[in-house]
Amino acid sequence: MPELKLISANFDVPGRSGIEVYIRGGGYRAARRAFDALTPEQVIEEVKKSGLRGRGGAGFPAGLKWSFVPRESALPKYLCCNADEGEPGTFKDRLIMLKDPHLLIEGIIIACYAIGIHTAFVYVRGEYVAEAAALQRAVDEAYAGGFLGANLFNKDFALDVLVHRGAGAYICGEETGLIESLEGKRGNPRLKPPFPALVGAFQGPTVVNNVETLANVPMIIEKGGEWYAAIGPEKNTGTRLFAVSGHVNKPGVYELTMDVTARELIYDYCGGVSGAGKLKAFIPGGSSSPCLTADEVDVQMSFDALMKAGSMGGSGAVIVLNDTVDIPKLALRTLKFYEHESCGQCTPCREGLPWLVKILTRMLDGRGAPGDVDLMLEICDSIFGKTFCPLGDAAAMPTRGFLMKFRGEFEELTAGGKAETA
Amino acid sequence: MEATKTVLSPEARREAESLMKKYPDPGAALLPILHIAQREFGHISTDVEEYVAALTGLSTTRVHGVVSFYTMYRKAPGGKYLLQLCTNVSCTLAGAEDLLGHLIRRLGVSPGETTPDGKFTLLTVECLGACGSAPAMQINDDYHEELTAEKIDRLLDSLV
Ligand SMILES: Cc1cc2nc3c(=O)[nH]c(=O)nc-3n(C[C@H](O)[C@H](O)[C@H](O)COP(=O)(O)O)c2cc1C
Ligand code: SF4
Numbered sequence: 001m002p003e004l005k006l007i008s009a010n011f012d013v014p015g016r017s018g019i020e021v022y023i024r025g026g027g028y029r030a031a032r033r034a035f036d037a038l039t040p041e042q043v044i045e046e047v048k049k050s051g052l053r054g055r056g057g058a059g060f061p062a063g064l065k066w067s068f069v070p071r072e073s074a075l076p077k078y079l080c081c082n083a084d085e086g087e088p089g090t091f092k093d094r095l096i097m098l099k100d101p102h103l104l105i106e107g108i109i110i111a112c113y114a115i116g117i118h119t120a121f122v123y124v125r126g127e128y129v130a131e132a133a134a135l136q137r138a139v140d141e142a143y144a145g146g147f148l149g150a151n152l153f154n155k156d157f158a159l160d161v162l163v164h165r166g167a168g169a170y171i172c173g174e175e176t177g178l179i180e181s182l183e184g185k186r187g188n189p190r191l192k193p194p195f196p197a198l199v200g201a202f203q204g205p206t207v208v209n210n211v212e213t214l215a216n217v218p219m220i221i222e223k224g225g226e227w228y229a230a231i232g233p234e235k236n237t238g239t240r241l242f243a244v245s246g247h248v249n250k251p252g253v254y255e256l257t258m259d260v261t262a263r264e265l266i267y268d269y270c271g272g273v274s275g276a277g278k279l280k281a282f283i284p285g286g287s288s289s290p291c292l293t294a295d296e297v298d299v300q301m302s303f304d305a306l307m308k309a310g311s312m313g314g315s316g317a318v319i320v321l322n323d324t325v326d327i328p329k330l331a332l333r334t335l336k337f338y339e340h341e342s343c344g345q346c347t348p349c350r351e352g353l354p355w356l357v358k359i360l361t362r363m364l365d366g367r368g369a370p371g372d373v374d375l376m377l378e379i380c381d382s383i384f385g386k387t388f389c390p391l392g393d394a395a396a397m398p399t400r401g402f403l404m405k406f407r408g409e410f411e412e413l414t415a416g417g418k419a420e421t422a
Numbered sequence: 423m424e425a426t427k428t429v430l431s432p433e434a435r436r437e438a439e440s441l442m443k444k445y446p447d448p449g450a451a452l453l454p455i456l457h458i459a460q461r462e463f464g465h466i467s468t469d470v471e472e473y474v475a476a477l478t479g480l481s482t483t484r485v486h487g488v489v490s491f492y493t494m495y496r497k498a499p500g501g502k503y504l505l506q507l508c509t510n511v512s513c514t515l516a517g518a519e520d521l522l523g524h525l526i527r528r529l530g531v532s533p534g535e536t537t538p539d540g541k542f543t544l545l546t547v548e549c550l551g552a553c554g555s556a557p558a559m560q561i562n563d564d565y566h567e568e569l570t571a572e573k574i575d576r577l578l579d580s581l582v
């Protein structure tokens with residue numbers, strides 16, 4: 001089956017990042033339809049009907065999130081578009097910003113109309129200099145074209161969009177870390193509740209949505225929530241931009257419905273496993289998601305099926321590992337990332353991660369002790385679910401996955417393991 | 423008080439001032455203003471922190487806290503070209519370790535160090551969001567992808 005290109009349909013159209021080509025291709029029609037024909041409540045209803053789930057990591061239903069924001073608020077409400085794209089393995093939001101930035105802006109306009117928001121921020125990771133510039137150009141064009149600013153679509157509705165660059169910190173992709181960072185502070189996540197929908201940026205009610213999530217909104221408004229809901233498996237509707245990297249012959253971004261299996265993704269779309277080896281394992285949803293083994297390759301790449309398989313859909317980033325990969329080494333590399341990115345606010349994460357790094361480093365140096373594997377699992381348990389923000393889980397879950405699915409490789413590094421195999 | 427020579431150019435200062443007006447709270451312009459300051463001064467010294475604090479009306483503690491939190495703010499002077507090699511998972515699977523070895527040998531410096539001629543600073547960084555075309559390296563603002571040792575050699579030779 002070919003890819004089902006809805007989001008990426010126009011990525012290759014020459015000049016598409018400019019507003020003229022965008023409008024010629026039917027752009028800003030959905031926003032106009034929302035303003036002309038639908039009440040804000042009806043827009044939220046369509047998005048709810050579509051079943052659209054957040055593409056940033058948690059898969060939370062977008063329409064439901066929007067409906068949590070109070071209609072009336074003493075303080076201004078805000079939309080934060082999350083373009084931090086820091087989850088290792090993920091490289092799809094940048095394509096939207098570079099190749100079809102007006103699609104994102106149109107999604108933002110519709111979301112703001114629906115929720116009653118007059119200021120939106122796009123928080124772009126600091127390294128994405130070209131992406132932020134492309135988006136800023138598109139924002140400038142949208143202002144000039146009357147799609148941003150005052151009196152949108154002849155309604156008494158104003159909307160400002162600010163492109164804001166981060167400065168290198170993975171934790172600022174977490175929604176409350178993002179809000180703190182946007183406010184010009186260290187990106188230390190906030191304790192929830194209160195949830196951002198009630199108390200977010202500048203204390204106002206705030207919605208945080210991923211770039212790809214918002215880019216889905218125009219087509220939902222143009223073609224209807226029911227149309228969208230019929231695409232893909234139930235409760236996992238629409239397409240996803242799967243970003244595939246690692247040991248495949250044709251890495252890249254593939255837009256597919258979520259009934260695609262990992263096998264189809266890897267072998268049919270990505271040209272199979274690269275290098276000398278066979279498939280050993282794959283990480284289905286960014287480095288925070290627990291790996292699945294070659295035996296599990298027939299899993300459907302939907303939020304729900306991956307959850308059932310003990311992993312998660314996460315950011316849609318698939319990292320493929322062939323059987324030359326040394327799993328303990330990979331686990332250490334992953335752990336070091338989370339250790340480096342921990343904000344240090346809470347003890348289980350701040351102390352647990354360096355401890356895990358230390359034990360695994362020792363094991364890889366040939367100084368493993370019997371019981372090390374169980375000790376690591378215990379530390380993972382002491383982190384999981386006990387931290388301020390989900391970064392702790394994001395480190396503990398994949399580590400536990402590596403330890404449990406490839407226990408033998410870790411045991412070999414401990415004295416006990418060596419004694420047994422000797 | 424002693425006059426400090428750490429002053430933004432008039433255009434940069436105007437840019438910073440207009441940024442402060444764009445946000446619901448002027449303090450929210452701190453990250454973008456620090457990007458501007460880094461563009462002008464090359465790195466964020468204590469002097470620059472103090473200058474930015476005065477400009478924004480924020481405490482130096484707040485400014486310093488922010489500068490130290492984010493990896494992209496350079497705390498010390500560096501080379502003309504900042505070589506930021508990604509060593510996260512997908513890049514490592516694609517051979518980033520070998521490329522790092524190559525860079526270390528070619529430049530004669532370790533990650534975090536600058537070549538004696540002041541031309542290159544070598545850094546290892548986390549995932550750049552270019553995993554589909556790994557291994558990747560960002561040189562100043564620009565991405566370079568699908569790297570090999572030969573490609574790196576050609577790249578570095580082309581930088582003057
Ligand atoms: C440590 C951490 C990093 C995250 N990084 C990102 C990111 O880079 N981009 C993103 O969209 N969501 C990221 N998320 C998820 C956000 O917290 C949030 O759920 C998401 O932006 C909501 O948007 P959505 O509902 O449209 O998916 C991250 C979460 C955690 C815990
Ligand atoms: S879990 Fe880690 S990153 Fe999250 S708040 Fe605690 S220390 Fe910070």
Ligand code: FES
Pocket residue numbers: 088089090508509510511512513514548549550551552553556557558
């Ligand atoms: S792992 Fe290197 S760019 Fe993502």
